[in-house]
Amino acid sequence: MPVDIHDLHADRNQEWRNELRSRLSAKERSALPRVKMPELDARERSTGFREVNTGLSEELAMQEAKRCLDCAAPTCISGCPVNINIPGFIKLIEKGDFSAAARKLKETNALPAVCGRVCPQEIQCEANCVYQKMKKPPVAIGYLERFASDCERLAGAVIVPGIPEKVPIRVAAVGSGPASLTFAGQMAKWGFQVTVFEALHELAGVLSYGIPEFRLPKSIVRSEIAYLEALGVVFERNVIVGKTVTIEEMREQGFQGFFIGSGAGLPKFMNIPGENSIGIYSSNEYLTRVNLMKAYQFPDYDTPIVRGKRVAVIGGGNTAMDSVRTAVRLGAERAMIVYRRSEQEMPARIEEVHHAKEEGVEFLTLTNPIEYIADSEGRVRQMKVQKMGLGAADDSGRRRPVVIPGSEYLIDVDTVVVGVGTDPNPLIPRAIQGIEVSKWGTIVVNEETMQSAVPDIFAGGDIVRGGATVILAMGDGKKAAVAMRDHLLGKFPGN
Amino acid sequence: MNEVVERKVLSENVVMLVVEAAVISRKQCPGQFVIVRTDEKGERIPLTIADADRENGTITLIIQKVGTSSSKIAHLNPGDSLLDVSGPLGRPTHIEKLGTVLACGGGVGIAPLYPIARAFKEAGNKLIAVLGARNRELLILEKEMTAFADEVIIMTDDGSYGRKGVITVGIEDVLKREPVHLAVAIGPAVMMKFTALLTKRYDVPTIASLNTIMVDGTGMCGACRVSVGGKTRFVCVDGPEFDAHLIDYDEMIQRLNTYKAEEKLSFDGYLKSLS
Numbered sequence: 220m221p222v223d224i225h226d227l228h229a230d231r232n233q234e235w236r237n238e239l240r241s242r243l244s245a246k247e248r249s250a251l252p253r254v255k256m257p258e259l260d261a262r263e264r265s266t267g268f269r270e271v272n273t274g275l276s277e278e279l280a281m282q283e284a285k286r287c288l289d290c291a292a293p294t295c296i297s298g299c300p301v302n303i304n305i306p307g308f309i310k311l312i313e314k315g316d317f318s319a320a321a322r323k324l325k326e327t328n329a330l331p332a333v334c335g336r337v338c339p340q341e342i343q344c345e346a347n348c349v350y351q352k353m354k355k356p357p358v359a360i361g362y363l364e365r366f367a368s369d370c371e372r373l374a375g376a377v378i379v380p381g382i383p384e385k386v387p388i389r390v391a392a393v394g395s396g397p398a399s400l401t402f403a404g405q406m407a408k409w410g411f412q413v414t415v416f417e418a419l420h421e422l423a424g425v426l427s428y429g430i431p432e433f434r435l436p437k438s439i440v441r442s443e444i445a446y447l448e449a450l451g452v453v454f455e456r457n458v459i460v461g462k463t464v465t466i467e468e469m470r471e472q473g474f475q476g477f478f479i480g481s482g483a484g485l486p487k488f489m490n491i492p493g494e495n496s497i498g499i500y501s502s503n504e505y506l507t508r509v510n511l512m513k514a515y516q517f518p519d520y521d522t523p524i525v526r527g528k529r530v531a532v533i534g535g536g537n538t539a540m541d542s543v544r545t546a547v548r549l550g551a552e553r554a555m556i557v558y559r560r561s562e563q564e565m566p567a568r569i570e571e572v573h574h575a576k577e578e579g580v581e582f583l584t585l586t587n588p589i590e591y592i593a594d595s596e597g598r599v600r601q602m603k604v605q606k607m608g609l610g611a612a613d614d615s616g617r618r619r620p621v622v623i624p625g626s627e628y629l630i631d632v633d634t635v636v637v638g639v640g641t642d643p644n645p646l647i648p649r650a651i652q653g654i655e656v657s658k659w660g661t662i663v664v665n666e667e668t669m670q671s672a673v674p675d676i677f678a679g680g681d682i683v684r685g686g687a688t689v690i691l692a693m694g695d696g697k698k699a700a701v702a703m704r705d706h707l708l709g710k711f712p713g714n
Numbered sequence: 715m716n717e718v719v720e721r722k723v724l725s726e727n728v729v730m731l732v733v734e735a736a737v738i739s740r741k742q743c744p745g746q747f748v749i750v751r752t753d754e755k756g757e758r759i760p761l762t763i764a765d766a767d768r769e770n771g772t773i774t775l776i777i778q779k780v781g782t783s784s785s786k787i788a789h790l791n792p793g794d795s796l797l798d799v800s801g802p803l804g805r806p807t808h809i810e811k812l813g814t815v816l817a818c819g820g821g822v823g824i825a826p827l828y829p830i831a832r833a834f835k836e837a838g839n840k841l842i843a844v845l846g847a848r849n850r851e852l853l854i855l856e857k858e859m860t861a862f863a864d865e866v867i868i869m870t871d872d873g874s875y876g877r878k879g880v881i882t883v884g885i886e887d888v889l890k891r892e893p894v895h896l897a898v899a900i901g902p903a904v905m906m907k908f909t910a911l912l913t914k915r916y917d918v919p920t921i922a923s924l925n926t927i928m929v930d931g932t933g934m935c936g937a938c939r940v941s942v943g944g945k946t947r948f949v950c951v952d953g954p955e956f957d958a959h960l961i962d963y964d965e966m967i968q969r970l971n972t973y974k975a976e977e978k979l980s981f982d983g984y985l986k987s988l989s
Binding site: 418419420428456457458459462463464484485486488490494495497498500501503504507508511512513517518519520521522523525596597644645646 | 737738741751755756757758782783786797798799800801802803929930932933934935936937939940941946951965968969971972973976977979980983
C-alpha cells in the first residue's frame with residue numbers, strides 16, 4: 220500500500236520534532252549502541268510458560284529511540300507490510316510521550332503489541348533501516364513497537380479513536396486470526412459494521428492456538444481484541460462458515476462484503492511408516508493442546524498431552540521452534556530439532572533458534588526421519604533417520620538436501636512433533652461457489668486488491684499464501700480493507 | 715445459549731440431553747456431529763447428533779459416561795448450559811435408495827446409528843436393525859428404532875434380552891437369509907472390526923462411523939487421523955464415515971488408548987471432587 224509522503228513530511232516537520240532532531244547530531248546518535256532485550260534466564264524460564272522477553276524499561280526505550288536518525292526519506296517503512304510511520308512513533312518515544320507513540324502505531328496497525336513480539340523485523344523494517352548501509356546494527360524497531368503498546372496497555376489508558384461516521388454497510392470476516400483482525404479494525408475505523416466469525420471457542424486464530432504463551436502472552440491478545448470491540452467490531456465464536464452458516468445465507472442476512480482469512484489449518488505429515496503411532500503429533504495439535512486447551516495445566520484443565528522425555532520436533536520453522544521449546548517446558552530431558560537442511564537454511568527467526576539453544580534444545584540438522592518404530596501398545600519408541608548432504612540450489616534458492624546412502628541410524632524418542640508445514644484448510648474454499656482455488660488449495664486473488672473471482676469476496680493471509688507470517692497476513696487484511704471499501708462505496712454512491 | 719432443555723437417563727451410564735441449538739438443528743444432516751465444551755477448563759468433545767427438532771431449535775445428544783468430560787456433560791440438568799456447541803461437523807451420510815439396508819449398532823453406537831437408519835428408511839429402503847448390548851439394561855433406543863424399522867433384532871452378551879450372543883451372530887443370520895445392499899456399522903471399534911470382517915465375506919458394502927479423539931474438529935490438528943486403505947485420513951473432515959472394509963481398526967484402537975493413564979488420573983480427581 221502506498222505511503223502518503225506528504226503526511227510523513229508534515230508529521231516530521233512539526234516544531235517539537237525539528238527541535239528533538241537538533242538535540243543530537245547524526246554522528247552522536249549513530250554512536251549509541253543498540254539496546255539488548257532483557258530476558259528471563261534460560262534455566263528459570265524453561266520450566267514454565269512465562270514470557271521470555273521481558274521488555275524494555277523506559278530508560279532503555281528512550282535511549283534506543285535516540286538512535287533513530289529520523290531520516291527525511293525513511294526506508295524502514297517500505298519494509299513494513301502495514302506501513303507503520305516508524306520514525307513518527309519512535310520520535311514520540313524519544314520525546315517521552317509513550318501514549319501518543321501507541322496511538323501513532325494504531326493509526327496503521329491494529330495489533331502493535333503482537334507485532335512487536337512476533338514480527339520478523341530482521342527481514343522487514345529493520346532490514347531496511349539506514350544503519351544497515353552504515354554497517355551498524357539497525358534501530359530496534361520491534362522492541363520499541365512492543366514498548367509503546369505495552370506502556371499504553373499497562374497504563375490502562377487505551378484511547379479509542381472516534382469513528383468519523385457510520386457507514387450502513389455490513390461486512391464479515393471469516394476467521395479471527397491476524398489477517399481478519401487487521402481487516403476488521405481497518406473497516407471499523409472507517410465506520411463499516413464488521414462481524415468476525417470464528418470456528419473455535421477462542422478468538423485470534425494462530426495467535427491463540429499456535430504461538431505459545433512464553434512468546435506471546437494471551438492476555439495481550441485479549442487486550443488487542445478488546446480494542447477492536449471498542450471500535451465496534453462484533454465477534455461470533457463457534458461459527459464454522461460453510462457449515463454453521465453459508466456465504467449465501469450471510470448475503471441474505473445483509474452482509475455485502477466478505478474477507479476470508481481462514482488460515483492454513485491443515486497439518487502436513489510426511490507419510491512415512493509408523494507416523495500414526497501414539498505420541499506423534501502434528502505441531503498444530505501439540506501447540507493447540509498446550510496453548511488453546513491449556514494441557515500444560517492438566518489435570519486442572521481436562522485436556523491431556525503426552526509429556527515426553529525424549530522429544531523430536533521435525534522441521535526448522537518458527538512453529539517447530541515453538542513446539543520444541545514447549546516440549547522443554549513440559550519436562551523433556553532431551554528436546555531435539557530434526558531438520559533436513561543445515562541451520563543456515565532454517566526459516567525460523569534467529570532469535571527463536573538462539574532462545575531454543577539457550578534452553579538446551581539439540582539441533583540435529585541435515586537429518587531426516589524415514590520411519591517410526593512403536594512398541595506393542597503402538598507408542599512410538601524410536602525414530603529411524605538418515606543423514607543428508609546439500610546439493611545444488613532449488614527453486615527456493617536454498618541448497619537441496621540429498622540423501623547420504625547408508626547413513627541411517629536410530630534415535631530413542633517417546634514423543635514426536637511433525638512441524639513440516641500446513642496446507643490451506645479445505646473447508647472454506649470447498650464451501651464457496653465460484654471461488655478460484657489453486658492446485659495447492661489456496662484461494663486465488665488479485666494481488667493488488669486481494670479480491671477473489673467472486674466480486675464481494677476478498678481473501679488474505681495463509682489461505683492465499685500457503686504458510687507465511689503474522690505480519691504478511693496483516694498486510695493482506697489491510698490491502699483487502701482498502702479495496703473492499705472502494706468496491707463497496709463505489710457500488711453504493713451516496714452512502 | 716446451548717441450554718439443556720431435557721435430560722433422560724437411558725441406562726446406567728448413558729444419558730440423553732436435548733440441547734438448544736437453533737442454527738445447528740436446521741443445518742444438521744444424519745451422520746454429522748458437534749464439538750462441545752462444558753466449562754472453561756473442559757475438553758472439546760465430539761458428539762454425534764442423535765436427533766434434531768427444527769421447530770423447537772434443539773438437538774439431541776447421547777452421552778456415555780466414560781471419563782471426566784463425558785461425565786461432566788452427562789451430569790448437566792435442564793436449565794444448565796454447555797459453554798460451547800459448534801457444528802454441524804463432518805460429512806453427512808450419503809443417503810439413497812439401495813434396497814435393503816442393515817443397520818448394526820453396538821452399545822452407545824446405537825445413538826448415532828438412529829438418525830442414519832431412519833433416513834435410509836425414509837429414502838425407501840427396507841431397514842433391518844441389529845442392536846447389540848452387554849445386557850438388557852444397557853440397550854438404548856430400542857423403541858425408537860422399532861417405530862420405523864422393518865425388523866429389529868436384539869442381541870445381548872448375557873442373553874438377558876433378545877438373543878444371547880455377540881452382534882455378529884444376529885448380523886450373519888440376516889446375511890445368510892436375504893440379500894443386503896448396504897450395511898452401516900456403528901459401535902465400539904472391536905464391534906465394527908468384526909462386523910466389517912463378516913460383511914466382507916458376504917461382499918456387502920459397509921460403512922462405519924468413527925468416533926476418534928479430536929481437538930478442533932475442523933481439520934486443524936490431525937488427532938483424529940486413521941488409516942483407510944493405507945492412506946491417512948482425518949475423521950473430522952474426511953469422515954466420520956469410511957468404507958468399513960478399508961479401516962485399520964487395530965491402529966485406531968491403539969490410538970483411542972493414547973491418554974488411558976491421563977484419563978484415569980483425571981477421572982479419579984473428578985470423582986474425588988464430587989465426594
